[in-house]
Amino acid sequence: MKIEILTKTDNQNLQNAIISKIGDLINHKNLEPGDKLPSERMLSEKFGVSRSNVREAIQKLEFYGLLNSIPQSGTFVANIGVIAMNGMIEDILRLEDPDFKSLVETRILLELKTVRLAAIRRTEEDLEKLKEALDAYTQKVLDGEDAVQEDLLFHLAIAKASGNSTMNTFMLIITPGIITNFEKYHVCDKGLAQRGIKEHEEIFDAIKRQKPQLAKAKMKEHFGVLYQYCYNV
Amino acid sequence: MKIEILTKTDNQNLQNAIISKIGDLINHKNLEPGDKLPSERMLSEKFGVSRSNVREAIQKLEFYGLLNSIPQSGTFVANIGVIAMNGMIEDILRLEDPDFKSLVETRILLELKTVRLAAIRRTEEDLEKLKEALDAYTQKVLDGEDAVQEDLLFHLAIAKASGNSTMNTFMLIITPGIITNFEKYHVCDKGLAQRGIKEHEEIFDAIKRQKPQLAKAKMKEHFGVLYQYCYNV
């Protein structure tokens, strides 16, 4: 159990060390946006690590938009300047793992927005998908089974209907953590699920009728139950 | 130019195909949460691709929390059930790249929350960091130079002070895209920067005095200028 954490952090430490060295290199060599980094081979020799390690570090920096790797050409400093580069690398290295409370807080914030946007922008196709997800959830609850997954899929359908790809991605990122913790702490029991049907239907109707404010209000109502559960953990 | 996009999408298509196949396999073999997937070697043979391709696909699914790789043991289905698994894989495969409007919309949403949380939870250390970022920004503007980077770093410092690691991560993810587009469309010119100093100071004071509502109001005011620029693009 502990070994897994150890190897993972070992890997993390190595990767972070390489990221830090790449940052130093950019500073020391005064590399500006658009400039090319030394090749992966040279970096691996310079840092005394394998090329795959260098590649992983570069890919992480690419994920956060600080570098751009272009296939048969090289890796380039992104168009964001040295100061932002330094600040962001520092932030990335000190980033801590998300806790449950942080996830729930973010989820509520995101969903109060996605539901409003969905009510404004939803297409007919979105409505169909929402209806499908709603029916699947309702059926599962009426069968007396656990419906946490169907619940979340309905909410993901809303995120998709919002037409905002960034929020959609973020919802996807936090959803597994939400599901796991919900099942762990038994956030949703039978009584809540029964009540959930009505609430989901009201949210769906508000989106269908394109009433953003109403949709938001209903979502807030829906989360009201979660609040008391989540903050009692 | 087009070649890069082609190879990237080629790679994407292969990776998505593998992800899809892994999903099918989980369905077909009725794998439940906690069950072990076939080894990477077996999957690479079964799918007729290299092991590195399989690893990349698994890592992507791990990023979205659907799988868990444990070092010298195997890859396991995450604790989220088959229905959610299928729904999320479908969503992940259809995910589209974020556009500028989507980024700005999300940024505004996130920051109106982080600034409120920062006003409530900020520590003395947070305040020091905020002050540093604020001074760096002010100095740069007074020198008549471009201060987009310092601007964003101040906002990142607020995200950090919010004490919500998820929102902090999300802000880091969207920041490079924001900076790039700001500089591209010249969102912030000299006049705005001058005005920005006062607004930043007001936000800082509200956080310092722990006035969440005031902080949010000042942030909204600050974004008011951005609105008209962003939605005119």
Place this chain on the structure above:
DNA sequence: CTCTTTAATTTGTCTTACAAATGTTTAGCT
């Protein structure tokens, strides 16, 4: 000086191999 051809670089990928740890099986002992 300009254009074309050639050579060198570089990322992306595949293959092979090994290390480290985990499960599994088997042999030996009581």
Place this chain on the structure above:
DNA sequence: AGCTAAACATTTGTAAGACAAATTAAAGAG
């Protein structure tokens, strides 16, 4: 037979080498 302990096989993670594809730099000819 039952239990223990050691050997064996499996699996992920990682390293190293090699090649393809394409870009970039260089050299050479006119």
